[in-house]
Amino acid sequence: MSLLASTVNDLRRSNVGPANDKHSATVHPEARHNRTSGPVIYKDVRASLPHPDLTSHPPSTLPTMRSPWFLAAVASLVVAEDGLAGWLRYAPIPSAECYHKRLPSAIVTLNSTVGSPVHTAGKELAQGIEGIFGKNLKLVATSDKAGSEPTVTVGTVAAFIDKNSGAKFPDLIEDGFHLNNERGALYGTFHYLSLLARGNASDFTLTSNPDAPIRWTNEWNNMADGGTHGSVERGYGGKSIFFWDGKIRDDLTRAGQYARLLASLGINAAVVNNVNANASTLTPANMDGLARIADVFRPYGVQLGLSLNFASPQVLGELDTFDPLDAKVVKWWHGITDELYKRIPDMAGYLVKANSEGQPGPMTYNRTLADGANLFARALKPHGGIILFRAFVYDHRTLNQTLDWKADRANAAVNYFDHLDGQFEPNVAIQIKHGPIDFQVREPVSPLFAHLVKTPSVVELQVSQEYFGQQAHLVYIAPMWKEVLDFDLRVDGKPSVVSDIVSGRRFGRKLGGYAGVSNVGTNTTWLGSHLAMSNLYAFGRLAWNPKQTSEGMLKEWIQLTFGHDQKVIDVITKMSMQSWPAYENYSGNLGLQTLTDLLLGHFGPNPGTSDGNPWGCWTRADEDSIGMDRTVWNGTGFAGQYPAEVAARYERIETTPDNLLLWFHHVPYTHRLKSGKTVIQHFYDAHYDGSAVAQTFVPQWQSLKGHIDDERYEHMLFRLKFQAGHSLVWRDSINQFYFNKSSIPDEAGRVGNHPYRIEAEDMELDGYQSYRVSPFETASKFHCVVTSSNSTQGTASTTLSKIETGTYDLAVNYYDMALGNSTWEAYLDDKLVGRWHGDFEYHVGRASSPYIDGQTATRITFKGVSIRKGSKLKLVGKPDGKEPAPIDYVSILPEGIAD
CATH class of the missing domain: 2.60.120.260 (Galactose-binding domain-like)
Incomplete structure (x- = not known):
């Protein structure tokens, strides 16, 4: 008997126990939680398939063992693809027939009803082995029906023992891999197939635990766009896969396909509607429709979450108030929640944006944000649901940089939430954008993570490239996320890495985790660009294990998406790893954020909109100097929101990293950086350097012609050519703007001088x-x-x-x-x-x-x-x-x- 199993402490919405704090060694199934354990068990009565290495480390650290079919897989199969399968292509491997005798001939699915994650795991395994190896496996209910043929069994430990009366479940070898629920069985199957598809096989298995219980996506989908079709706010991959014409789509095929992609990454819930929620989502007809979405999610273990409009009792319920402490309002929300759970018994919970950017909230009635969050938490509690309450709270109507030197939107999150720590119900987690402003190309880590000691927190990362070129520019964002998750906030002078805070480990909390604003759409590429899917993949992998490397995850994704051709892997890796630094250089650097058009689409350059507006993304640039003074001694005081060690670092120019200089300090254009360059000359040089890198993406990609199918090749070539041209627009716009403002010429004589x-x-x-x-x-x-x-x-x-x-x-x-x-x-x-x-x-x-x-x-x-x-x-x-x-x-x- 051979085993493929994993120790996955995948906390469901009804179980708020602490997540495992490490990717541990051997754990006997009977020593686990008092829940059903679910291994993926390979029982081959004649010969065993080599166990894949389920390590979460990048391929470069995997065992070097390679099977014959992997060596033959280098030949590229350039069949046209539209991107719909994402990284779950299960592309055939040449000469795989030699492995047919060692493969099982049947799949036994235990304790599996049709539509359950275990049943889905069996089907996925059959599909994957057929795609990769070209061998058809039949699904049977018991091993007896398979006769003497070798089988692979998928099911829970309890079901295995029940089917094998008197048999003791075998001890796992070191780094043994087993699962504790049906959803975990599906995750294990996806892990296994991922490694087979990448050609990795070895004699090792590994325990694999998710880093945190909350691993959700947020989909900013709207019920209607101008009263006609479902749109996606800040989405660049087409219309909504969930909504159309003010209601839930009749055909939810794409929603099910998306759930499959999410499940393959270990994502356990998706909030399907916009945080700027429409109250009509809660009409009886739409709640019925939401139940249909949940039905197509359920086979993949993905739970449905829902964004709420705080004023719904008044807008939809015809009450005269939405005061969270009013008995009528409390009763209304309890009734709505009960109705939702009648339709969707396994609903994950709610996501709420309140009192921000004009959205209604509890402060309308002088109530606290904790009062607002607890209203929903108490309604969810009987059903085991949780609420993610967003910390993105600020009042743009009160921000005026011209009247108040100390005005600073970055201060808002801590100002609103710090004094509320400990006042939230146990099933509340505060969802915090990774930086204090808004998904900018460079921000410091939000200090709020260090302030919520008693209250669970969730880090919000944006997969959709709102301020990163919107899928028209190649930008692999994982390296930036890694900087955030690896940042040490030094709370109380002790190690306090952000990933340890959101997992719950640092402060011993039961909830916490990761939320990714994905915003997929009806485009077959999901996000609007084939290469943008590396960001969705990386988000899911980091939510499972934030210790992975950016380059390691990227290479995994390339192999699964484009195959094993080493040239393809090398070229896409190089381009992708260069992309964020290049984009930062030509769009905005030194911590000045992305100098995009803040008042329109957040896409093209318009540095003038950064100042003189109520949105708080200010540079305070004038003819002599630039940057926000966020020091305690002279500025907005934001630096003082960090724990003492970090605050001291940012308070002084000498110890502030240059890449955040203008975030924390207001300096003359002639201020010299640690490199010796002046601020203005660095600006000129960086914009030229970044755009020059973008020019190289086109010939690098063109070198892959014939190595990638024509459909995806041409799709990306079009975008990379656009990026090359648009990076020059960015370069010239920003350089010309600051040359015009400062009157300081470029030492290299480039700005304003274009001889061709x-x-x-x-x-x-x-x-x-x-x-x-x-x-x-x-x-x-x-x-x-x-x-x-x-x-x-x-x-x-x-x-x-x-x-x-x-x-x-x-x-x-x-x-x-x-x-x-x-x-x-x-x-x-x-x-x-x-x-x-x-x-x-x-x-x-x-x-x-x-x-x-x-x-x-x-x-x-x-x-x-x-x-x-x-x-x-x-x-x-x-x-x-x-x-x-x-x-x-x-x-x-x-x-x-x-x-």
Whole structure:
């Protein structure tokens, strides 16, 4: 008999006992909790399949043993794929037939009703082995029905012992792996298949425990978009997979497929609607629909969670109040909760955003946030549910940087929650964004994690790339998450790593964990980009075990998603690991956050919106200096919210890391960093360096042609080309803005000096006219050209008298607005070079914009164009709708130069 099992202390919503504090060694099943244990048991009566190494460590630390079929798997299978299977492709491995005799011929599923996680595990195992090895396995109820054929048995320990009367469950070897519930059996199956699909096989097994009991995703899905179709707020992968036209979708196939992906990562719940919740979610018809979502989740052990609108008793229940201490309101919420649990007995619980960004909450009635959270906790308690109450609380109506030097949104979370520690019901956990502002490209860890000693906390991470290029830019975020989870807050002078705080280990708490704002959509890539799925995978893996390395998780994902071709693994690993530092460099650095358009789509550059607004993402930049003074002695006092050791580090410029300098300190542009550079020169250099790295992504990806199927290859090539062009827009916009503000020139002479450009407004115009762009820095020389009317074709032409005969790259910077589908053409001496359309918003995930600005600025490049001196270049723009075919400039570039 051979075993594959894992020690998974997977706390369900009804069990709030402490999570195991380590990835432990051998544990005998009878010594576990007084619950049903559920191993995945491989009982092969003739020969055993090699046990996979279920270690949570990266592949580089796995045993080096490789089976023959793995060595043959290097050959790439480039079959077209749309991304729907994610990392659960179970791609066939060449020459796997040689393993058929060693594989089981049947799967026995014990204590398994149809639709249960154990039954699902059996089906998944059959599907995986068929996909990977090309062998069909039948499912049987007992090993007797399999006859003398080798079998693999999936079930709980109790069921195994019951079926084998008198038999003692065998002791596990060191690092033995067993599970304590049906959901764990499914997790073990996914772990096993993941390792087989990656070609890892060894004679070892390992106990594997989830780091924390709460491992949820948040899906910011809306019931309706403009009263018609379900949308996803800050989602860039299509419409909602749950809602349509103000109700739950009739076809929930995609919801079930998503649950399968989540289960493969050990995610145990998903909140399906927006934190800015619609009260209509709680109508009887919609509650019936929510029960249907729960039904498709249940086979995968994923529980349904629900966001609530705090004012629902008044909006939906027709009460005259939503005061959390009013008896009528209490009764109403208890009734709604009971109705939900009648329909969904295993509902995970609630998620609530209150008194933030205009949302209703308990403070409307001068009640505390604890009063609000406890209202729901008490309604959930009889059903075993929990509530995640968001710490994202601030009143944008009271923030005014011009009147109050000490005003600081970053202070809000601690100010609101610190004095409430210990006042929450036991089934309340406070969900805290990883940083004190809002998923910025660089923030310090939220100090609130250090203040909630008696109250469980959950770290909120954003998989959806709201401030990270919105899936139109490649940004692998796991390295940033690792910095957050590994950060030591030094509470009371003792080690206090964030991952230990949210797991409950540091303060001995029963709840805690991880929430990932995923925001998947109907696009077959789920997130809008194939490579963006590495972030969803990494979130799930970190929620299970935050000790894993960013590169290790990435390589796992690449193998599962693209196969075993070492070139593919190496190239995607290099690009992905470079992506966050590059994006930080060209979007905003030194702790100044992402200098994106805060008032619109959070996508393109618009540094001017960082200040003078009520949203609190301020830089306080003027003509002489820049940065937020968050010190105690002179600033907003935010630094003092940290425990003493960390506070002392951030209080002084000398000990503050340069990458957070402008977060904590207001300094002159001429202040010298630890590198010796001035702040302004670092800004110039970093933006050039970051955009230069983005240029390399295109040729790196092109080196994989033939190694990846054409569908995914072309999909990502389109996005990476866009990123290369848009990174230049970011570079020039930010550098021009701060050059204009500081009047300090770039020592390298690059900013404002572009020798290869021809400004569109300087060309000979027919049907085009000059237009001053706002914000000014998002156009070269502050202007572009637009057609004179929505029906007039425009032509911009020039003679290339200063260009020597040769081969060049011809780049055109233009604006693709969400107001039409303009067409452009480029000609040399009346010979067509290329034609393109303003339909970018249909091809790549990002927030759309109706304006000529940094959101819509983009570039197309025609490579290897033969140009002779004196050639006539002509650009023709044909407007469509209200999009006036805008053109910013043209660059005639020596090959290999990006400007």
